[in-house]
Amino acid sequence: MQGHGSISREGSSSISSSSVDAPTPRCHCGVTSPIRTAWRSNYPGRRFYGCSGYGTSRKCSFFQWYDPEPPAHYSDVIRRLLETNECIRSENTELKKTRQELLDELRHLQQSVHETRAELEVAIAASMDMEDNMVASVATTRRRGVVIIVLISVIVFVDLIALALCF
Numbered sequence: 001m002q003g004h005g006s007i008s009r010e011g012s013s014s015i016s017s018s019s020v021d022a023p024t025p026r027c028h029c030g031v032t033s034p035i036r037t038a039w040r041s042n043y044p045g046r047r048f049y050g051c052s053g054y055g056t057s058r059k060c061s062f063f064q065w066y067d068p069e070p071p072a073h074y075s076d077v078i079r080r081l082l083e084t085n086e087c088i089r090s091e092n093t094e095l096k097k098t099r100q101e102l103l104d105e106l107r108h109l110q111q112s113v114h115e116t117r118a119e120l121e122v123a124i125a126a127s128m129d130m131e132d133n134m135v136a137s138v139a140t141t142r143r144r145g146v147v148i149i150v151l152i153s154v155i156v157f158v159d160l161i162a163l164a165l166c167f
């Protein structure tokens, strides 16, 4: 019963403060007032008539609610939603920043991989040249070794023959 009374009281006060059915008012400047939405008031989202020169050098304090006064609970809910929205927005900004940083890092890593690959290719080509040279060098050394062994064998053989002829 008490709840119903308070609801009907709010309802009637809403209607009395409402200007929905009234003709569009003119502000102190004599200009038709546009409907704006109040976000930083106790009733976030509640619309009002204000001066069309609001925010300019025109000093006109005209103000008249357009929407009826909403129940306090609605304003609380809207305020909480606005706060949540603000949190999500700042998280989104943070995520975009992190994404950009990661993309920059990825680009640096790709550049680094590219450079390292080029250096490795040069090093591999150089080591293959070196290997070819070593193989050729080993073959030459082996040939010289064979020649020296043959020469020693010949000298030893000649010495043996000379020794045999002496006796």
Ligand SMILES: [Zn+2]
Pocket (backbone or CB within 6 Å): 027, 028, 029, 030, 031, 051, 052, 053, 058, 060, 061, 062
């Ligand atoms: Zn005005």
